[in-house]
Amino acid sequence: MIRAPSDLLDSTVPLADHDLTRLTACAAARLLQRRELSAQDLLTACLERIQRREPEVLAWRQYDAERAMAHARQLDNGPLRGPLHGLPLGVKDLFDTRDFPSGYGSPIYQRHQPVNDAAAVALCREAGAVVVGKTVTTEFATFTPGPTRNPHNRAHTPGGSSSGSAAAVAAHMVPLALGTQTAASVIRPAAYCGIVGFKPSFGLIPRAGIKSLSESLDTVGGFGRSVEDVALLTSVLANAPQWRQLPQDAKPRVGVCRTPSWDSASPAAQQAFEATVQRLIKAGVRVVDVTLTDAVCALTEVHNEVMCAEAFKALSDERLNHPDQLSERLKTMLERGSRVTFEDSLRHRAQVASARHQLGRGFVDYDLLLTPSACGEAEQGLERTGDPLFSRIWSLLGLPSLNLPVGFGPQGLPLGVQLIGPVMSDTATLAFCAWIERSLDA
Numbered sequence: 001m002i003r004a005p006s007d008l009l010d011s012t013v014p015l016a017d018h019d020l021t022r023l024t025a026c027a028a029a030r031l032l033q034r035r036e037l038s039a040q041d042l043l044t045a046c047l048e049r050i051q052r053r054e055p056e057v058l059a060w061r062q063y064d065a066e067r068a069m070a071h072a073r074q075l076d077n078g079p080l081r082g083p084l085h086g087l088p089l090g091v092k093d094l095f096d097t098r099d100f101p102s103g104y105g106s107p108i109y110q111r112h113q114p115v116n117d118a119a120a121v122a123l124c125r126e127a128g129a130v131v132v133g134k135t136v137t138t139e140f141a142t143f144t145p146g147p148t149r150n151p152h153n154r155a156h157t158p159g160g161s162s163s164g165s166a167a168a169v170a171a172h173m174v175p176l177a178l179g180t181q182t183a184a185s186v187i188r189p190a191a192y193c194g195i196v197g198f199k200p201s202f203g204l205i206p207r208a209g210i211k212s213l214s215e216s217l218d219t220v221g222g223f224g225r226s227v228e229d230v231a232l233l234t235s236v237l238a239n240a241p242q243w244r245q246l247p248q249d250a251k252p253r254v255g256v257c258r259t260p261s262w263d264s265a266s267p268a269a270q271q272a273f274e275a276t277v278q279r280l281i282k283a284g285v286r287v288v289d290v291t292l293t294d295a296v297c298a299l300t301e302v303h304n305e306v307m308c309a310e311a312f313k314a315l316s317d318e319r320l321n322h323p324d325q326l327s328e329r330l331k332t333m334l335e336r337g338s339r340v341t342f343e344d345s346l347r348h349r350a351q352v353a354s355a356r357h358q359l360g361r362g363f364v365d366y367d368l369l370l371t372p373s374a375c376g377e378a379e380q381g382l383e384r385t386g387d388p389l390f391s392r393i394w395s396l397l398g399l400p401s402l403n404l405p406v407g408f409g410p411q412g413l414p415l416g417v418q419l420i421g422p423v424m425s426d427t428a429t430l431a432f433c434a435w436i437e438r439s440l441d442a
Contacts, residue, residue: 020045025087025175025229032086039072039086046088046174053171056154058147059164061093062100063133071130081128089129090168090177093137095121096209104211105137108322118209120220120237127236132174135164141213144327145385152413156378159189160385166193169223176233177223182214183395184388186221187418190403191373194414197223198230201424202398205237214310217395227434243430252432255290255366260297261389266376268409273372276406276417283439288366295355302348303392305340312337356397368432369420373403377413394420400429
């Protein structure tokens, strides 16, 4: 019987007797790279987990166990393909896939079958990932939810719009999943589901083959169960192998930023945030309080204007030719976007440029900003996916952002904090976040 190395698993227990779905993606990857774990065994464990959890979580729009197993068998019988070799992957149903329909969360595209993979999906396959299937997204990655439920309590939302991807990783159905963020669609579901979600700097990862909502905001991101996991996944997408070897001694300086939306955070979220600050201080981190300028604070509303205006243009065919198949919530959003003028758009661009310059000066005194990830625990009910309030500014500025789980609230649901770096500082941001993760776990 093959045994796992002691640094990954208890070496006194046969590997086959472990719940392989509990491995982080990086731990599984190391075993797969050494051929001490087969892609078929790992996929089998994930498929069994899907069978047990999917009826109550409803994370998947479609998955194909037979096709995935054929791919895993091919990987086991061939050479190592790349850093994601043999790792099961969930793909948000906003990405085109050549072997699965792509519905974009809308009945308009119920029978839509692309002929090509989105660039991000193709890159993952090239690196050896096993695409298990398509995970549920909200309608065109906006605010009308799909059927997915929070794995911690199915009476609560998993967040959106990357609902199924976050839920699938949190429920241990797959170790990794792809998502996108326009407002808070990676950070908030990661926070609600208690996993790590990473949104890289805007523009680092190709968006070809992804249904567009907002040209200047849409960003590809990933979900995993550790900072190392999301660094591994996004390193493939960004062609950044250095993200797979993060330095161990990257102690950051942290700017504590409660943001002008602080009063919208629940008492539990505020307590978890303040407790995290104290734990960082205890770990020897230098922290400074940061107050955002008025120009930066104003971006919360600017983001909403930009998103609505760009969605109005991006979804022109759908609103003109299929209006009866759009939700009332989306119609309201598009109607608001129709009122944003060309002059408004120019003013928004100037506001963003000014705010980015002002915030950039602040990053001289700290390496990361620490803010809440969401207003609190996942909302009860499945009619809403939660408020994107705490991510709008950072999405508009295109900054790398990461959700780090920090505990549970009074309802037994996860809470997280958001760590934000300067634009295009993704390598350092991931290293700093990994150091913080290790320090908080110590």
